[in-house]
Amino acid sequence: MELREVILRRRTYTKYLEKKVNPKLVTDILNVAIHAPSSGNMQNWNIVLVDDDDKKKQIAQACLEQMWMLQAPMYIVILNKKPDMKRMFGVKANMFGVQNCAALAQNILLLATEEGLASCWVGSFDKDAVSRVVNAPPTQEPQIIITLGYSNDNPRSTRVPLDKVCCFNECGDRMKGYGLFPLQKHMGPIKKESKGLLNKVKNMFKKDNK
Ligand SMILES: Cc1cc2nc3c(=O)[nH]c(=O)nc-3n(C[C@H](O)[C@H](O)[C@H](O)COP(=O)(O)O)c2cc1C
DSSP: OOHHHHHHHOOBOOOOOSOOOOHHHHHHHHHHHTTSOOGGGOOOEEEEEEOOHHHHHHHHHHTTTOGGGGGSSEEEEEEEEHHHHHHHHGGGHHHHHHHHHHHHHHHHHHHHHHTTOEEEEEOOOOHHHHHHHHTOOTTEEEEEEEEEEOOOOOOOOOOOOHHHHOOSSSTTOGGGGTTTSTTGGGHHHHHHHHHHHHHHHHHHHHHHHO
């Protein structure tokens, strides 16, 4: 699969089939995913694979009762090694630490998609409760959980068009990208036409008033 196809195919799955995921496939994915960028190449992540039913249940409960997670045969818990980051980056440690873990997570999601797996990025959870389940040392904080499995669901997702979220050089200055965004290509002629229409309407009123 081409990279752009993988990106477009990745979706958030909350329905999974009763089919196990081969742990070897997951470690193959992780071996590639850990080539994600990280600030100062700190690689401040620790990864826990969870396939134990009891632990999965406790984690799903810790994820604000997202019990759909139980359908997925495996979870990947990404922990942020905080003291390493604090030593290196001081007040920026938290921001960089989270960004590094997010880069790793996105790599995992895309590689999983390429392998035909369904996944979901789960960010809503009680960190202390997840820490207890995976027996995390106090220096490591659960940052992201990814559910993995197989699915025959076909979830849909929409995006705000690029011309609403992208500017050139400054926030708000969208028109400098004129011609690059699909809708804006047509705005010139539309503006001209509507100006003509406005004049016609004005003229009609002038005539009526005479
Ligand atoms: C930081 C973050 C936290 C998220 N947390 C959850 C979550 O707790 N539960 C869930 O079902 N989806 C979660 N998602 C998935 C989003 O809901 C999903 O990415 C979004 O609705 C867009 O859908 P798509 O991924 O199919 O394009 C999270 C995504 C991100 C990036």
